[in-house]
Ligand SMILES: NC(=O)C1=CN([C@@H]2O[C@H](COP(=O)(O)OP(=O)(O)OC[C@H]3O[C@@H](n4cnc5c(N)ncnc54)[C@H](O)[C@@H]3O)[C@@H](O)[C@H]2O)C=CC1
């Protein structure tokens with residue numbers, strides 16, 4: 001008989017359940033974590049729960065789960081897990097910090113290019129039968145300054161990719177290591193200089209009390225009017241109301257957003273602006289990232305449940321570009337210390 005019940009509450013890569021099920025001590029159950037009554041009914045029997053983004057594991061959910069030993073999030077941010085309440089309840093919380101960083105970085109670069117060259121609007125216009133070449137002039141990246149806010153795992157991957165476009169890459173991150181930055185071809189700056197100089201700004205911070213609204217009305221008064229902003233980190237770091245005002249008043253040239261203050265977000269004044277590109281939180285939405293995220297979360301659960309052996313890894317290895325090359329600092333697992 002299985003000793004541990006592991007509840008999968010969001011749609012995860014099937015490899016996560018396969019990995020768990022290979023251990024005879026584990027029974028895998030599934031529940032739709034967005035169906036709150038169903039989640040609360042399933043939690044009392046759970047020893048561990050795996051989530052992606054949709055399921056909220058808050059104090060109420062934790063109180064409903066007296067057997068719970070671990071919560072694992074198949075991704076980076078732990079915004080949907082009340083880590084303090086879990087810790088107080090003696091429940092281990094794990095994320096999968098390197099699982100989706102390459103996908104998230106590639107998506108940020110995709111948004112930046114789409115914004116610079118107006119790809120979504122040009123695509124929509126042509127599909128409507130218009131050959132409107134004059135309407136969709138873009139800007140080059142080469143030679144322009146991009147400010148990377150947060151030079152952690154994803155920011156570092158983005159910085160390296162944008163340096164390959166011959167951009168001048170500056171970054172603001174009070175905790176970043178100078179040598180790590182230099183190895184990426186990045187110059188560390190203060191926030192003021194970054195805001196004043198950048199033609200592109202890409203945000204790669206966690207949402208914390210210190211970063212909430214960091215790019216708000218005040219910051220947006222200190223930027224160039226030809227600045228284009230990308231936020232594929234968390235909604236709320238860029239204040240949506242202040243961004244809207246800056247865009248309509250011509251104080252900022254454009255924005256590309258993957259994340260929103262409230263998600264799901266299907267209606268925003270920003271969606272009505274021509275100089276805004278939006279995606280519905282797709283940064284980690286690739287099979288490669290999801291397979292890694294699911295299996296890494298499952299591995300954490302097995303370790304947390306009495307150190308159960310982890311079967312041979314089934315997850316997709318990081319591509320070579322995301323792994324440290326000999327003699328070079330790691331990027332997907334960056335040289336900056338994990339705090
Ligand atoms: N759109 C998506 O699907 C995804 C979004 N994310 C978001 O991206 C964020 C960043 O992820 P990682 O790079 O893996 O995290 P990380 O922890 O490796 O990097 C974050 C960096 O921000 C820096 N930082 C913290 N506070 C700061 C401040 N006040 N000013 C400047 N820098 C500051 C830290 O020193 C760190 O280097 C995650 O927290 C998550 O919210 C992550 C994965 C996918």
Ligand SMILES: O=C(O)CCC(=O)C(=O)O
Pocket residue numbers: 052053074075076077078100281282283284285
């Ligand atoms: O698609 C997802 O699971 C969300 C990815 C994300 O934002 C994260 O891992 O922090």
